[in-house]
């Protein structure tokens with residue numbers, strides 16, 4: 001946890017993620033990333049120079065096999081307020097629209113439900129569990145499938161809703177999260193999504209893993225690419 005907390009502190013400082021008085025809700029899927037994030041933020045709250053409130057929100061997409069009882073008791077033990085938003089996203093995406101690319105509609109609807117609940121609860125920041133490997137795989141996905149060099153930002157302000165999204169785990173490799181989950185015995189919820197691990201994203205994740213075995217300091221180099229504003233040399237037309 002020490003390494004994770006160090007990375008979170010550095011990301012928060014580098015990108016001014018947290019301010020005094022923030023009311024932060026972690027988008028809590030129950031998966032390994034968001035469970036690590038909420039556990040770490042709860043610890044970080046103790047020594048963070050900025051004082052902030054913390055809670056958790058789960059958007060329940062309405063899959064029949066999603067059981068949130070363990071999540072409820074885990075968060076209760078940590079004394080973290082917890083809200084579950086019931087939705088019919090699964091039914092709309094899979095049964096009614098029979099989407100061939102379900103992930104994009106699902107995540108848009110999930111984001112909408114999350115923002116609405118956050119507003120209702122007076123939350124001004126939403127923290128998501130994206131980590132360093134997610135940042136790199138999103139960059140690859142965008143290059144391979146969209147023809148552009150792009151990844152999510154560490155901090156995004158949504159004008160329309162007056163809500164800021166922060167990603168405090170952007171400096172943490174996925175393997176560090178997996179180790180922490182095991183070490184602290186965090187009760188991870190298995191994803192109820194029928195297309196989990198069968199998407200383009202999974203393909204990009206495999207590439208990141210493969211490259212990290214073949215290229216020394218691969219993640220470090222990629223992080224430096226993402227932050228190196230001065231040395232972007234591409235084929236811009238004059």
Ligand SMILES: Nc1ncnc2c1ncn2[C@@H]1O[C@H](COP(=O)(O)OP(=O)(O)OP(=O)(O)O)[C@@H](O)[C@H]1O
Nearest residue numbers: 027028029031032033034035057058059128129130
């Ligand atoms: N149903 C949900 N309700 C609330 N927040 C969610 C939900 N699903 C995902 N999130 C948030 O969005 C982040 C990215 O979602 P994604 O679907 O890529 O999950 P992931 O990378 O498998 O993460 P996790 O291990 O937390 O499930 C998650 O880490 C979490 O913070």
